[in-house]
Amino acid sequence: MSNLDLSKISLRPFKLSDVDDFLLWAGDDQVTQNLRWKTCGSREEALAFIRDVCIPHPWRRSICLDDRSIGFVSVYPWSGDDRCKADIGYAVAADYWGQGIATKAVKMAVPQVFNDLSHLVRLQAFTSPENKASQRVVEKAGFLKEGLLRKYIYFEENIKDSVVFSFLSTDEFPHDD
Amino acid sequence: MERDREESVDLAQISLRPLQLSDVDDLMVWTTDEKVPKFCTWEPYSSKDQGIDFIQNKACEFLWSRAICLHDRAIGFILMTSCSATDQSREKSVELGYVLGSKYWSKGIMTYVVKQVKKVAFREFPHLERLEALVDAENVGSQRVLEKAGFHREGVLRKYLFFKGKSRDMVIFSVLSTDLNHQD
Numbered sequence: 001m002s003n004l005d006l007s008k009i010s011l012r013p014f015k016l017s018d019v020d021d022f023l024l025w026a027g028d029d030q031v032t033q034n035l036r037w038k039t040c041g042s043r044e045e046a047l048a049f050i051r052d053v054c055i056p057h058p059w060r061r062s063i064c065l066d067d068r069s070i071g072f073v074s075v076y077p078w079s080g081d082d083r084c085k086a087d088i089g090y091a092v093a094a095d096y097w098g099q100g101i102a103t104k105a106v107k108m109a110v111p112q113v114f115n116d117l118s119h120l121v122r123l124q125a126f127t128s129p130e131n132k133a134s135q136r137v138v139e140k141a142g143f144l145k146e147g148l149l150r151k152y153i154y155f156e157e158n159i160k161d162s163v164v165f166s167f168l169s170t171d172e173f174p175h176d177d
Numbered sequence: 178m179e180r181d182r183e184e185s186v187d188l189a190q191i192s193l194r195p196l197q198l199s200d201v202d203d204l205m206v207w208t209t210d211e212k213v214p215k216f217c218t219w220e221p222y223s224s225k226d227q228g229i230d231f232i233q234n235k236a237c238e239f240l241w242s243r244a245i246c247l248h249d250r251a252i253g254f255i256l257m258t259s260c261s262a263t264d265q266s267r268e269k270s271v272e273l274g275y276v277l278g279s280k281y282w283s284k285g286i287m288t289y290v291v292k293q294v295k296k297v298a299f300r301e302f303p304h305l306e307r308l309e310a311l312v313d314a315e316n317v318g319s320q321r322v323l324e325k326a327g328f329h330r331e332g333v334l335r336k337y338l339f340f341k342g343k344s345r346d347m348v349i350f351s352v353l354s355t356d357l358n359h360q361d
Binding site for chain 1: 266267268269307329335337339340351
């Protein structure tokens, strides 16, 4: 495993020109299996997904390595009386797993998100109990594990438990270590 | 906590039935009492029109609801809402809510009612997997109701809600269809 220089990791909005890089990871079942994304099956699908979903999204950023897209961080705010909270999701291309990239990306995203979403008080993450790597990402980024929600999510005809984590506007923002 | 009388209530006199317009005066007793909506998003009612509006227009919007009655007089209300309104992935979950006139607190009434409604929920909604409830972290009385009624306390969701000018930590409880097979 090479020692990646994490200073080469940046966050920025998606562009249509990201399509080929995007397809490399959004077209990979390994990456999308824990998301509610449908795996992209073609360049056309990937282009449509970037154009119709990623770009208009309230807060979605490409995780970039030397400005090439290798993943995403998304924050979806609730609306109306519930706009005090938002859900965070993230994924990284399989080739880049195990190098602290998702953790770095989430750490970078947290202060930006609280700055950009004015009513936000609580950022929450829901992970599958089996996905330990994903839980470590948010733990290292300073999220607090709150509990196990039993049979919380129903997706693709499976009912699943969820581990819930949160980061509050009043929590100390993560530092780079 | 003060009590006017130490009378206990014969729980056999507690029943559940749909809320009716003729219940409005009884409804106004708990909706105008400041103690009652302390941990609810709504403010105490100030006019009977609000009571009428609730019975005629709001009560029917819930997935399921009933008036909690003592000798067939309404003393509270219990309801279920679907969790999938904003998120399809929550379609196997239903949320429980309830309110009781303060004169009837601490007599075991709410626990008795929740135990029954727990069973009703899984019978009425055969695809239901999870019945959940969220209670303000400061509302110890309501947390005890759910614990005694057999709900599992899963954790505290920090600053999960914001109403009446402040953020609220909410304790989340659940009971699963599979839990019922092992309970009374």
